[in-house]
Amino acid sequence: MKKILPVAALCSIFFIGCGGAQEPSAEAPAEGGAASELVSGYDLANGKEIYEANCASCHAEGVLSSPKTGDVSAWSARIEQGMDTLIKKSIEGYIAEGSMPARGGNDALTDEEVANSVAYMVNESAK
């Protein structure tokens, strides 16, 4: 009997330690695809507000050759540039096929607000 106790104690310590170590990982990654990873860390609720007030006037319907929000084929190659590039071009403005005004034409927007609205558009356009 006296020999069994320490062994039992060891086993239970080992068991607890092992169970704890196995806890993380293993689960399948959350659903949502590429976009959810790209836009994690941005405030999408704020982005939606900024978008509706400043960007939807062009991007909701694709005015002036702008990529229409939700048009996956219009966005896929643009999204491949990466968030940093999309945000930089949105802050500074740029011209290729059409003319994207700096900060959507609203100088009062902060870099963060522009970034959030880009994230919102990407999230809506990459499903």
Ligand code: HEC
């Ligand atoms: C006056 C119309 C207009 C407004 C307002 C506007 N955009 Fe655009 N945007 C465009 C056009 C046009 C393009 C396409 C330009 C091109 O490819 O030549 C574009 C392109 C973009 C792109 C794609 C960039 C790329 O590399 O392809 C992003 C991102 C973007 N706009 C974000 C925004 C955001 C964010 C806002 C609001 C803060 C906004 N736009 C407001 C017209 C507009």
